[in-house]
Amino acid sequence: MALPTRKIVPLIVACAxxxxxxxxxxxxxxxxxxxxxxxxxxxxxxxxxxxxLMALAIFLPVSGWVADKFGPRRVFCTAIAVFTTGSILCGxxxxxxxxxxxxxLQGIGGAMMVPVGRLILVRSVEKAELLPAMVLMNxxxxxxxxxxxxxxxxxxSFFSWRWIFWINVPAGILGIILTLLFIQDVNRTEVxxxxxxxxxxxxxxFGCLMAGLDSFSGALSGDIWPLLLLLxxxxxxxxxxxxxxxxxxxxxxxxxxxxxTFRISVIGGSIFRLGFGxxxxxxxxxxxxxLGYSPLQSGSITFISxxxxxxxxxxxxxxxxxxxxxxxxxxxxxxxxxxxxxYGMFDTSTSRWFxxxxxxxxxxxxxLQMTCTNTIxxxxxxxxxxxxxxxxxxxxxxxxxxxxxxxxxxxxxLAGDGGAHLTLHAFKIAFWVVGAFSALSVVSFxxxxxxxxxxxxxxxxxxxxxxxx
Numbered sequence: 001m002a003l004p005t006r007k008i009v010p011l012i013v014a015c016a017x018x019x020x021x022x023x024x025x026x027x028x029x030x031x032x033x034x035x036x037x038x039x040x041x042x043x044x045x046x047x048x049x050x051x052x053l054m055a056l057a058i059f060l061p062v063s064g065w066v067a068d069k070f071g072p073r074r075v076f077c078t079a080i081a082v083f084t085t086g087s088i089l090c091g092x093x094x095x096x097x098x099x100x101x102x103x104x105l106q107g108i109g110g111a112m113m114v115p116v117g118r119l120i121l122v123r124s125v126e127k128a129e130l131l132p133a134m135v136l137m138n139x140x141x142x143x144x145x146x147x148x149x150x151x152x153x154x155x156x157s158f159f160s161w162r163w164i165f166w167i168n169v170p171a172g173i174l175g176i177i178l179t180l181l182f183i184q185d186v187n188r189t190e191v192x193x194x195x196x197x198x199x200x201x202x203x204x205x206f207g208c209l210m211a212g213l214d215s216f217s218g219a220l221s222g223d224i225w226p227l228l229l230l231l232x233x234x235x236x237x238x239x240x241x242x243x244x245x246x247x248x249x250x251x252x253x254x255x256x257x258x259x260x261t262f263r264i265s266v267i268g269g270s271i272f273r274l275g276f277g278x279x280x281x282x283x284x285x286x287x288x289x290x291l292g293y294s295p296l297q298s299g300s301i302t303f304i305s306x307x308x309x310x311x312x313x314x315x316x317x318x319x320x321x322x323x324x325x326x327x328x329x330x331x332x333x334x335x336x337x338x339x340x341x342x343y344g345m346f347d348t349s350t351s352r353w354f355x356x357x358x359x360x361x362x363x364x365x366x367x368l369q370m371t372c373t374n375t376i377x378x379x380x381x382x383x384x385x386x387x388x389x390x391x392x393x394x395x396x397x398x399x400x401x402x403x404x405x406x407x408x409x410x411x412x413x414l415a416g417d418g419g420a421h422l423t424l425h426a427f428k429i430a431f432w433v434v435g436a437f438s439a440l441s442v443v444s445f446x447x448x449x450x451x452x453x454x455x456x457x458x459x460x461x462x463x464x465x466x467x468x469x
Contacts, residue, residue: 008182009124012175013117016080019171020110023087023164024052025148025306028280029299030161032288037161040096042285043422046409047214049281050402051100054210055107057398058203061251061391063115065194072120073183075112077176083109084172091165115394120183149284149306153299198251201240206399208233213406252395253388256381261448262389265377268444270400272333272373275340275438276366277401278408279305282434283343283359285412286427291348304356305363316371325376328368329445336365337439344431347424376448408434 027034027048035042067075086106093099155163212229244250257263283305287298320328339362346355374393381389411433415426 009121012178012183013114013121015171015175015178016076016113016117019168019175020083020114022148022151023106023168024049025280026152026155026164029149029152029284029295029302030156030164031281031284033156033295034099034161038093038096038099042289043409043412044096046281046405047096047100048103050210050214050405052103052107052110053277053398053402053405054207055104056111057395057402058206059108059111060115060394060398061202062194062199063112064119064391065192066112067116067119068192072116072123073179076116076120076183077179079109079112079116080172080175080179081109082106083113084168085109087165087168087172091162124184147303149299149303150296151299153294153296156295158296192249195247195249195251198240198244198247201236201243202252205233205236205240208236210399210402210406213403214409252392256389256392259380261379262377262381262393264444264447265373266393266396268329268441269373269377270396270403271444272336272369272438272441273397273400274404274407275337275434276370277404278430278434279340279343279362279366281405282408282412282427282430285422286343286346286424289422290424290427291346301352301356302359304360305366307360307363316368319368320372320375324450325372325379326445326448326450328372329376329448330442332365332369332372333442333445334439336362336369337435337437339365340435340438341432344428344435404434404437407437 031045031048032042034048035045038045063075083106086102086104086109089102089105090099093102152161152164155161155167208229210233212226212233215226215229240252241254244252244254257266283302284295284298287293287301288295293301339358342358343362346358374397377393378389408430411430412422412426415423415429
């Protein structure tokens with residue numbers, strides 16, 4: 001019996017999401033082995049993560065327009081093909097430069113693949129069946145982050161890190177075939193004029209900023225290029241700010257920052273993600289370089305974080321309804337920062353079971369914080385602002401994750417003799433820094449009103465229960 005649309009469409013989209021997320025989480029576990037193979041330091045290979053996230057952030061805003069212009073099904077298939085091609089090129093890379101270029105191509109494909117896949121789902125499934133379809137897609141896609149560290153560790157230990165990318169090839173081919181067979185080319189909406197000047201300004205501005213942050217340690221030794229990149233990026237974004245006030249349909253509508261809940265979510269969430277984005281980069285390095293574990297041993301410990309994230313989703317709605325967004329974001333933000341700092345206390349005498357318990361707990365509280373931050377952003381956003389708010393929210397998420405990885409790499413480099421010798425002390429300092437940044441986000445969340453997001457939380461009286469009652 002053929003599967004109905006409400007099941008087959010989310011499963012196909014979930015496969016694309018699984019491929020993207022599994023790839024990223026498996027890669028982090030394999031960084032030390034990749035660095036040895038390519039003849040560079042493991043610290044320098046943070047570029048393999050940041051280049052992908054950067055491309056993802058820059059090209060996310062264009063995905064909706066491209067889908068409306070050329071058709072969602074065609075763009076979805078093309079995006080899968082681009083991502084798969086990038087995977088092949090990653091697998092045959094012989095230097096860090098070729099790997100970074102291939103990861104950028106993967107990022108461009110990923111920027112189109114997942115948002116357009118979600119768009120296909122929303123337009124293909126009846127509204128009455130949309131919620132179970134979204135749940136099916138999300139539950140399937142969560143398997144990627146949960147299995148990525150384990151799979152990456154096993155592949156690297158028993159085969160080669162290159163297979164992490166090559167296994168995307170059959171998955172990509174299957175995804176294209178299933179899309180052509182089972183997904184209709186859903187109706188397109190009216191194609192609006194795309195803000196190409198704004199796209200160029202934001203892409204150049206954020207690109208220069210991230211490149212400057214990535215290489216900022218060079219500025220400490222007298223290299224002026226990182227500082228010039230930071231100045232160029234800042235100046236370009238200032239130009240975009242003045243430009244966006246004169247156009248009717250800017251690629252990033254900065255007027256959204258007039259909404260207090262949205263503004264606080266983006267600012268506070270970005271500060272929080274400086275730590276959140278650094279954890280998948282720092283933990284595998286700590287396990288393998290700091291503690292001497294194999295990739296498989298590392299993956300078998302760090303995967304438990306995703307299990308914690310998965311488990312908390314079942315109770316998140318009830319917790320938010322009881323305590324409210326503001327209370328959770330303040331208290332939970334401090335708890336999450338403390339867990340990040342605790343990771344830095346791991347050493348060779350620490351029990352693996354204790355490490356797994358701490359990593360599991362950190363995953364639980366980080367997932368709760370991320371869910372609250374992402375949800376409160378849309379508390380006061382109306383339907384006409386939703387697409388712009390979604391683009392800006394997703395872009396800020398990726399950029400802050402890039403900044404988090406760059407910050408962690410910078411601190412490790414400074415504390416560990418330029419990255420040549422990464423000691424446990426260097427990791428301790430790095431976890432202290434990213435944990436402190438995440439905890440600092442509560443300064444922004446403190447500005448929320450106690451009743452903020454009450455409608456989303458499902459509280460009829462508009463007020464959450466006070467903590468400690």
